[in-house]
Amino acid sequence: MVLPVLLIGQNKIELYGVAEQGGLLIGKISPKIENVFFDYKKIEIHNNTFLLGFDREAKLHHILSIVFDNGSMRSFRFEIKKKDYDIQEIKMPKSKAKYFKPKPAETISRINQEAENLRKARKLIEGNSSFEFCFSSPIENAPISSKFGAQRIINGKEKKPHLGLDLAAPKGTAVKAMNSGKIILTGDYYYNGKFVLIDHGLGLNSIYIHLSEIDVKIGDEIKTGDVIGKVGSTGISTGPHLHWGVRLNDVDIDPEVIPKMDNLFLSF
Numbered sequence: 001m002v003l004p005v006l007l008i009g010q011n012k013i014e015l016y017g018v019a020e021q022g023g024l025l026i027g028k029i030s031p032k033i034e035n036v037f038f039d040y041k042k043i044e045i046h047n048n049t050f051l052l053g054f055d056r057e058a059k060l061h062h063i064l065s066i067v068f069d070n071g072s073m074r075s076f077r078f079e080i081k082k083k084d085y086d087i088q089e090i091k092m093p094k095s096k097a098k099y100f101k102p103k104p105a106e107t108i109s110r111i112n113q114e115a116e117n118l119r120k121a122r123k124l125i126e127g128n129s130s131f132e133f134c135f136s137s138p139i140e141n142a143p144i145s146s147k148f149g150a151q152r153i154i155n156g157k158e159k160k161p162h163l164g165l166d167l168a169a170p171k172g173t174a175v176k177a178m179n180s181g182k183i184i185l186t187g188d189y190y191y192n193g194k195f196v197l198i199d200h201g202l203g204l205n206s207i208y209i210h211l212s213e214i215d216v217k218i219g220d221e222i223k224t225g226d227v228i229g230k231v232g233s234t235g236i237s238t239g240p241h242l243h244w245g246v247r248l249n250d251v252d253i254d255p256e257v258i259p260k261m262d263n264l265f266l267s268f
Ligand SMILES: [Zn+2]
Pocket: 146, 162, 164, 165, 166, 242, 243, 244
């Protein structure tokens, strides 16, 4: 994916990406713009770029306010598309049934510790602003086995919605980074199995879970398309697949929009 050639004149703002619930927009602005407010909240700008994220249930009407270097301000209203989500019934095999039985105290403390590690790693991301506009899918042309936002019913019990995208691929298939960045955390966790968490800058991060193999280490700098691991079925998983998650700060993004990021949505 490459950014289309942009002729950014004075005081121009362009939004790329998919404007819908679960969507992500990339804003490109001229250097004459000093500040951008999204729904009245000031947002981070780096190299004349900023990111807007919309979660699964995001409201449909938004307001973008732009403050120019002469102090004047203009506001633009825009609407995002509402999404309908699947309801998905899943039967977990007996071999994974241990995950649903009451857990011993040491397992609970392990799970809590692992959740804390992920929270801390994501906090570190807030300080990084470098960001590159170049996206691709971790596995090109892989069939989607579970969409973002699906309401899940596992062995008859209602669970949290699915906040990533599942790509079906045989064990051992190479998994590639969706965007340039830095490896911020890896591990072999109770729920995730083997996973890699990447910081892409401006609060954007991606996670790749249930891997059979991890091919990077914490601190590695990677480019879009670099191999970071191999597809597997570690952690809670019904069979080999990649669970790919994307977040902008604390907003879960639908990874399916990522390969469509060079769409021009709006230009003012
Ligand atoms: Zn998944």
